[in-house]
């Protein structure tokens with residue numbers, strides 16, 4: 001594999017890739033139903049000679065490139081959905097859909113994976129094995145990857161032996177690739193709690209059962225739960241982000257409600273904290289004679305990179321981009337990602353691609369002013385291609 005050739009070909013595709021990304025950026029779609037984005041992907045893949053299937057319960061696209069010789073299958077993934085928020089970037093290609101914005105760079109992910117499909121399709125005659133391109137809706141909380149697994153993404157005659165995904169980030173300079181072995185992103189679960197007391201006059205709390213101090217005590221006790229019951233080397237974040245109670249100064253309300261999130265980087269700590277949340281909330285409420293309703297809504301599992309595959313990705317990035325642009329992350333980040341469902345079944349890795357703008361202020365992913373440094377899209381295409389080619393070549397060498 002000549003890395004310089006891959007980079008040069010990816011650069012040749014940069015203009016087209018930017019145009020495709022901007023086209024998707026103008027028309028963001030949210031959730032599991034992204035018909036316009038799906039149509040754009042299908043059009044972009046047309047003529048490449050891939051076997052294309054679309055989802056039944058979602059607007060997913062699964063495209064398969066079969067090489068000339070038999071061999072393993074590698075899965076490459078791009079998520080396609082946007083966020084329900086108003087764009088304030090002022091870009092000439094800003095969102096034309098009120099209340100929707102590609103603020104997590106999934107438009108860039110789609111465009112890069114289409115570019116990779118083009119470059120890999122050109123090499124079909126030399127490929128031993130297959131490449132499965134996974135274009136998924138509903139990453140932003142809709143479990144889109146899980147739906148695709150339920151619809152048989154990994155169940156074909158030649159299930160993937162490796163899986164790779166890239167996510168753009170402001171945390172790194174444009175064109176840097178970063179990943180790590182083991183946990184790389186957190187689990188993300190939701191806590192909903194309602195404390196039930198008895199309302200009445202604020203001047204006579206003894207005639208009522210005030211849920212507000214009970215709710216406050218639960219919030220404080222959660223922080224003690226995290227610092228006293230969780231191993232500091234296997235951390236958890238527990239944030240109550242919203243408290244709601246009452247209507248005015250002289251009425252004790254009937255209820256107080258809490259809404260928050262739990263993040264962990266191991267399934268063991270995840271279970272320990274969720275169990276603790278229930279115990280602490282019930283215990284504190286019981287101590288004051290109040291009742292509590294607790295709902296724990298499970299989000300995405302911990303995203304765990306296969307150690308060998310993550311090392312292979314860093315090695316590939318070093319060979320392709322030079323060691324100074326291949327970063328081993330020192331720790332996971334506490335965001336969550338539903339590629340975790342794929343990585344539970346297939347050894348693989350998720351990596352970050354730096355897309356920080358060179359000049360001016362930096363706005364993070366999910367900001368209404370988030371910007372992508374589009375020059376890095378060529379690096380992303382080249383990474384997908386290099387990971388796929390090296391993975392298939394490596395497997396071929398092992399068999400020989």
Ligand code: NI
Nearest residue numbers: 104105106167
């Ligand atoms: Ni994202």
